Amino acid sequence: MARDFNGSSDKIVIASSSALNATAFTLAARVWIDSLAAPDKYIIARGLTDESEINYYLRKNGISGDILFGFTAGPSSYRELIVATQLTTGSWINLLATYDGANQRLEKNGTETGSRAETGTPSTIAGQ
Numbered sequence: 001m002a003r004d005f006n007g008s009s010d011k012i013v014i015a016s017s018s019a020l021n022a023t024a025f026t027l028a029a030r031v032w033i034d035s036l037a038a039p040d041k042y043i044i045a046r047g048l049t050d051e052s053e054i055n056y057y058l059r060k061n062g063i064s065g066d067i068l069f070g071f072t073a074g075p076s077s078y079r080e081l082i083v084a085t086q087l088t089t090g091s092w093i094n095l096l097a098t099y100d101g102a103n104q105r106l107e108k109n110g111t112e113t114g115s116r117a118e119t120g121t122p123s124t125i126a127g128q
Contacts (some may be wrong), residue, residue, distance in 0.1 A: 007048065020055075021044055021124040027058045027069070027097040033089050036065045055122050058097050060087065067113075069097040069106050073120035080104055083114035 027044045040062050047054035065087040070080030080128035081104040089091060096107040099122075105115040 001127060012051070018124075020058075020063065021122070023121050024101045025056065025099055025122075027095075029058060029095045031093050031095065033060070033087055033093065035089060036087060050058050055124065056099070056101070058095060066108060067108070069099075071099065071120070071122040074123060077120070079120050081114055081116050083108075083119070085113050100116070 029043050031043055039060060042054075042057055042059045045054050045057040045059070047057070054072065057068070058069050060066075061082070062126050065084050067083045067086070067087070068080055069083070070078055073079055081097075083106050085106075085108050094107075094109050098105045099118070102117065102119060103115055104118045106113050
């Protein structure tokens with residue numbers, strides 16, 4: 001089911017579960033971007049709803065349109081893959097990000113657009 005978000009404050013909140021504390025994971029999203037001029041926007045994020053602590057995420061970086069896929073592996077320890085990809089407005093874009101415990105990979109519309117070797121265990125949030 002497609003959802004229409006206002007681009008500033010809309011989000012879907014999923015109840016916390018220890019099953020979301022993963023050491024390897026895949027994030028997938030099908031997005032429609034109306035404007036690249038918007039500030040940084042999380043597409044998918046696992047963390048506190050006020051965004052004060054994020055475990056893992058997929059987001060669009062400001063007006064550059066770069067896609068960032070990362071996770072935290074401790075206080076101020078970000079493991080981030082930044083991919084300069086040509087996002088376009090007015091069409092659907094399929095994004096797939098995977099972390100297998102040794103590598104981060106990002107695909108756009110079925111084509112790998114970036115990868116890097118990376119190790120570490122994503123942080124968990126106390127009580128989550």
